[in-house]
Amino acid sequence: MQGGMQHIVLFHFPRDLTPDEEVEMAEQVRKWPTQIDGLTKVNFGKNMSERARGYGYVLVTEFENADAMKAYFSHPLHRAFADWVHARGSEELVADHELNPATEILQQTARVLPFSRSPAPLEVPEQAPNRARPPSGDGVPSRDAER
Helix, strand or coil: CCCEEEEEEEEECCCCCCHHHHHHHHHHHHHHHHHCCCEEEEEEEECCCCCCCCCCEEEEEEECCHHHHHHHHHCHHHHHHHHHHHHCCCEEEEEEEEECCCCCHHHHCCCCCCCCCCCCCCCCCCCCCCCCCCHHHCCCCCHHHHC
16 A cells, blocks of 8 residues: 655745735645645645755645645646746755655654653542533633632
8 A cells, every 4th residue: 555645845035025925825825735635734834943044934745645746746726836936936945755654753652751750640630519610611611610
């Protein structure tokens, strides 16, 4: 069985995008999940790293398989997006890789903090019988319940 694929793109523009251009860029990407088949995950945002080397935006997409990713490259919405960024002089750094048990490291191992002991069992105190319970199970008591 063919595994999922991850496609990562870093965008470097020769000038800062205007706020309107940033919104337009993000709005284009937001259309993809409902319009492009085979997408399983889409993340897009402004790069916050001080080590970005001029790559101001990052796009991470995941696909059901390599065929879905290949179809994405020629999809009209993706082509329009590529034309839009290239019209503004973007240069991209791209990486694609397969998602499988060998590459999904965090999903294979438990997250353990260094120098930590095994956590103690979680103790949940019983609720006092005369205290009002939060409505609708949302975990936030209303002010009316405190009165």
